[in-house]
Amino acid sequence: MTGDRPPRGAGMYVIATAGHVDHGKSTLVRALTGIEPDRWAEERRRGMTIDLGFAWTTLPSGRRLAFVDVPGHERFVTNMLAGLGPVPAVMFVLAADQGWQAQSQEHWEAIEALGVERGLLVVTRCDLMDPALAVEEARERVAWPVVTVAGSTGEGLGELRAALDRLVAGLPVADARAPVRLWIDRAFTIRGAGTVVTGTLAAGRLRVGDVLVLDGERVRVKGLQVTGEAVESVRAAARVAVNLRGVELERASRGKALLTPGGWVETSVADVRLETGAGSGEPPREAVLHIGSASVPVRVRPFGPVHGGTAGGAGMGSAAGTAHAAGVPRAHGTAHAAGAAVGGGARAVRLVLARALPLRVGDRALLRCSGRPITGVVVLDVLPPPLRGRGAGTRRAAELAPFAASDRATARMPDAATVLGWRGTVRRSELVAMGLGPLDVQVAMGHDPRPLDAQVATGPDPRPLEVPGAGDWLVDAGRWKELGERLGAIVAEQPGIPVDAARTALGLPARELVEALVRACPPLRVSDGRIDGDGVPDAVAEAVGRLREELARAPYLAPEAARLPELGLTRQAVALAARAGLVLRLADGIVLLPGADVAAARVLARLPQPFTAGDARAALGTNRRVVIPLLEHLDRLRLTRRLDERLRVVTGEGREPGGTGLEEGQP
Numbered sequence: 001m002t003g004d005r006p007p008r009g010a011g012m013y014v015i016a017t018a019g020h021v022d023h024g025k026s027t028l029v030r031a032l033t034g035i036e037p038d039r040w041a042e043e044r045r046r047g048m049t050i051d052l053g054f055a056w057t058t059l060p061s062g063r064r065l066a067f068v069d070v071p072g073h074e075r076f077v078t079n080m081l082a083g084l085g086p087v088p089a090v091m092f093v094l095a096a097d098q099g100w101q102a103q104s105q106e107h108w109e110a111i112e113a114l115g116v117e118r119g120l121l122v123v124t125r126c127d128l129m130d131p132a133l134a135v136e137e138a139r140e141r142v143a144w145p146v147v148t149v150a151g152s153t154g155e156g157l158g159e160l161r162a163a164l165d166r167l168v169a170g171l172p173v174a175d176a177r178a179p180v181r182l183w184i185d186r187a188f189t190i191r192g193a194g195t196v197v198t199g200t201l202a203a204g205r206l207r208v209g210d211v212l213v214l215d216g217e218r219v220r221v222k223g224l225q226v227t228g229e230a231v232e233s234v235r236a237a238a239r240v241a242v243n244l245r246g247v248e249l250e251r252a253s254r255g256k257a258l259l260t261p262g263g264w265v266e267t268s269v270a271d272v273r274l275e276t277g278a279g280s281g282e283p284p285r286e287a288v289l290h291i292g293s294a295s296v297p298v299r300v301r302p303f304g305p306v307h308g309g310t311a312g313g314a315g316m317g318s319a320a321g322t323a324h325a326a327g328v329p330r331a332h333g334t335a336h337a338a339g340a341a342v343g344g345g346a347r348a349v350r351l352v353l354a355r356a357l358p359l360r361v362g363d364r365a366l367l368r369c370s371g372r373p374i375t376g377v378v379v380l381d382v383l384p385p386p387l388r389g390r391g392a393g394t395r396r397a398a399e400l401a402p403f404a405a406s407d408r409a410t411a412r413m414p415d416a417a418t419v420l421g422w423r424g425t426v427r428r429s430e431l432v433a434m435g436l437g438p439l440d441v442q443v444a445m446g447h448d449p450r451p452l453d454a455q456v457a458t459g460p461d462p463r464p465l466e467v468p469g470a471g472d473w474l475v476d477a478g479r480w481k482e483l484g485e486r487l488g489a490i491v492a493e494q495p496g497i498p499v500d501a502a503r504t505a506l507g508l509p510a511r512e513l514v515e516a517l518v519r520a521c522p523p524l525r526v527s528d529g530r531i532d533g534d535g536v537p538d539a540v541a542e543a544v545g546r547l548r549e550e551l552a553r554a555p556y557l558a559p560e561a562a563r564l565p566e567l568g569l570t571r572q573a574v575a576l577a578a579r580a581g582l583v584l585r586l587a588d589g590i591v592l593l594p595g596a597d598v599a600a601a602r603v604l605a606r607l608p609q610p611f612t613a614g615d616a617r618a619a620l621g622t623n624r625r626v627v628i629p630l631l632e633h634l635d636r637l638r639l640t641r642r643l644d645e646r647l648r649v650v651t652g653e654g655r656e657p658g659g660t661g662l663e664e665g666q667p
């Protein structure tokens with residue numbers, strides 16, 4: 001069977017075995033594939049599977065099927081779970097002469113907790129006893145099709161192959177475009193080739209030369225094998241062996257994962273819903289989390305109880321579900337609105353992992369704790385907020401309550417809009433890495449044509465979720481509106497605030513978000529890296545009025561620096577008025593009215609050319625303190641030109657009658 005060449009294009013499938021020790025799992029795999037799954041001498045000596053075994057065959061249809069053969073002994077449950085973790089279906093084996101045993105039960109609970117819904121029940125050793133009783137026992141628990149066989153005599157294997165063909169034909173097609181998370185289940189070295197890891201590729205595709213992430217570091221795929229044959233590329237599902245360039249064996253142990261760069265969040269904190277086994281009593285404080293081939297000790301932190309509500313997890317869920325189905329961004333704070341209880345069988349808890357794992361929203365995993373039944377968990381958030389301060393746990397519980405219904409049929413999952421509502425601000429790439437694809441989110445880039453109120457409207461909106469933001473950043477629409485209001489208040493209080501200062505004041509992560517917010521909030525505008533509103537504060541406008549009166553008779557005789565504050569023109573007021581075009585600031589403490597420069601050039605044009613600073617001072621009726629910076633300003637505007645240390649001329653531009661409408665000497 002090993003030499004079978006599969007027909008081109010036939011898919012490959014991977015399933016795991018399960019069942020009590022000695023019930024005949026490995027015997028069946030051997031009989032079906034011709035490959036010995038018990039790889040170790042110790043396993044063969046003891047007649048018992050200790051670690052995972054791997055074997056494959058071609059089914060009558062031409063489909064290729066690989067088995068991950070697991071140990072049944074209770075001491076090796078961790079190994080069993082490492083094999084079961086990444087597969088979509090199971091061949092559950094029960095000995096006709098032994099019936100339902102302890103690890104039959106434990107394996108079945110694990111299968112349920114991990115949400116593995118497809119499988120085949122194989123009652124074997126039928127040569128030893130009539131299978132009727134065992135079949136009946138199993139049927140009380142397992143709703144899968146049943147096949148009766150005898151692994152060691154070969155009886156019923158034809159029917160078993162046909163049943164396996166039907167099983168895999170009904171499996172969902174693995175998504176080859178998904179990011180790769182190859183949970184390593186074996187790692188070894190081959191002389192001359194270096195480190196090789198194997199795993200069940202459940203989704204995505206691998207190519208020789210690919211760069212992947214292992215333990216936070218980039219590694220390159222040097223070679224690939226699928227069921228013993230070298231290949232250039234492989235798409236899920238498949239059993240694969242990956243030869244890694246320059247990776248030491250210690251770095252590539254079971255439970256680690258090879259990841260598509262940027263495709264995953266590696267986290268050591270996750271908020272999860274407890275499913276099976278969570279119905280009664282307090283959850284354990286410490287347990288082991290099993291996901292993929294990984295098993296990691298975790299601390300379990302329940303959130304504070306939520307007061308004032310009934311056991312309304314499911315009810316909350318359906319109410320919030322309506323809003324989300326309509327694709328409407330949720331106003332900030334809605335999640336806090338209802339006091340839904342997280343008790344009553346529905347549980348959300350925080351897991352703190354002993355080491356970071358690549359997790360995403362919707363992942364199923366299980367918790368084991370000695371003396372307690374297995375608990376299934378579903379990941380709700382992989383970048384949860386730190387719980388700081390009083391009431392933080394209660395608030396978090398309320399946020400999670402709509403997703404904590406223990407009833408699988410009504411349980412909902414947080415989507416991109418939910419997470420955005422929780423966080424307020426999130427990177428689009430982070431949502432993707434969390435498993436909340438970008439497809440339903442279109443960033444409005446601050447150009448959403450609808451007014452802010454409409455952007456947070458609660459009415460049904462058939463368009464894809466449109467959220468404000470900038471670049472990679474998305475902002476919850478309710479938060480955006482609130483930020484716009486706060487920015488308006490900040491600018492009213494501190495007109496001309498630098499963009500970076502506004503970013504800090506608003507607690508925003510990126511400058512581009514502030515700029516987008518300004519664009520979304522007319523009449524706010526950015527100039528020279530500062531944010532202004534419309535006009536200037538009344539006090540500044542009044543001070544400019546007083547300046548105008550003061551300059552009415554002598555438009556070029558700027559008030560003394562000490563006089564400015566008396567007029568109400570503090571340094572800050574001058575800066576504001578200058579940016580708003582209400583005054584002409586020649587130098588520190590020297591302020592004229594706008595247009596005074598052009599008018600001065602016209603006066604100077606009537607002087608005999610060239611002229612001196614003294615000539616200019618007399619013609620303009622001002623003093624030396626003002627005339628020097630004024631002339632320098634005119635030089636910069638190219639209205640005058642300096643000939644030497646003493647002399648200037650008015651240029652052509654300065655002499656031409658301008659279209660400014662300004663009267664000579666009357667700016």
Ligand SMILES: Nc1nc2c(ncn2[C@@H]2O[C@H](COP(=O)(O)OP(=O)(O)OP(=O)(O)O)[C@@H](O)[C@H]2O)c(=O)[nH]1
Pocket residue numbers: 019020021022023024025026027028047048049050070071072073124125126127128149150151152153
């Ligand atoms: N008579 C008979 N014996 C069988 C049959 N299948 C398995 N056995 C025997 O049962 C014993 C256990 O078989 P295995 O295939 O190693 O059982 P297993 O489920 O893989 O055991 P673990 O991997 O240790 O959990 C071996 O001695 C087999 O020869 C069968 O159909 N008929």
Ligand SMILES: [Mg+2]
Pocket residue numbers: 025026027048049069070071072
């Ligand atoms: Mg075995």
